[in-house]
Amino acid sequence: MNDLKSLATYLNFPVAKLSLDQKEKILVWKEKDGKTLRGLISIAKYLSRNSSHHKQFTGESIEERAAIDQWLEYRLNNIDRAHQEKDTNAFIKDINTYLEDKVYFVGHQLSLADFLLYYGLHNLIRDLTFYEKQKYMHLSRWFDNVQHAENVRQTQTLIPFQKNILYTGSAH
């Protein structure tokens, strides 16, 4: 719920239209004319495609838009469904490798993919040890960069990262 609230604020939509369906435990977005949307990703896409910064945020080219969709799916399928440590370890490693040569997930600007992955990974990264944060340096670098955009982070806590290399011989 937190991530969609922040997204709505970020894109200048009234947060009040968002609610939680208690029975089905699913997020619902209600427009004045009675139209409703259900579910994290559909609401997220609806909001970002309707917003004024549309172009950059949902991808400028067809390829970028496709890649962003892919990462949203990744969040649903891999991150939100990971319950065991070996699941999380696997995708943390993948994401870290993916981010090696990238500043943002898709293209050269902050996009919906960065936004929702930041929220999806927040708790997980909060619980990492400093040793792990250094081990997954590309992930940490990306996260640290995104969380310093105040309008993205909003009420989320700022996670500390080490400023220097703390552990040597981390290659074992």
Add this chain to the structure above:
Amino acid sequence: MGFGDLKAKAGQQALNAYLADKSYIEGYQASQADAVVFAGLTGAPSKDLVNALRWYNQINSYNNQERTSFPGTKKDINSYGSAAPAASNGDADEDDFDLFGSDDEEEVEKEKQKRLQQYAEKKAKKPALIAKSSIVLDVKPWDDETDMVAMEKLVRTVETDGLLWGKGKLVPVGYGIKKLQIGCVVEDDKVGTDFLEEAITAFEDYVQSVDIAAFNKI
């Protein structure tokens, strides 16, 4: 300060090391600092310098006009970066003489690079070993009225990455008091005995003290 000569490999390596945990030269968005350092490069850094190349591609995605309108103020290129690598720093200001010297330096640098690479390869081939230890803890209750079952449950709620609880049993100490003897396996890098002791003694209502009964490397 500065990265040294950004046209030479050494300077680019310094830049690469500096950018390992940073997305931009300064702060968390593109600024004049990036524009200045970008202008100091003649082209994309080579592929093995992943961090420098990533940054280069990011800054290169803006056009010249966008780069000049980055926020912040321009400073001298040598005021950016970390203090460490500045061997060839002064060279940029001197003239022709360097042409002879720098060749040599490049040779040495190349050699060094090669050795580093060989070393890294050798190291990579070694199987990844995770050092683990098996620890047996003695947890002593406050008094004979302490609920030992509840205490064991509490102890097992201590959860962290790299910690696995094993069997626990109650051992009589005398006068009807029992202590809890519980085993666990930890990854040395992630969990320390101090952490365990602290976490368990935090259940003040139940636990009087925690001792390490046995500690074995696996």
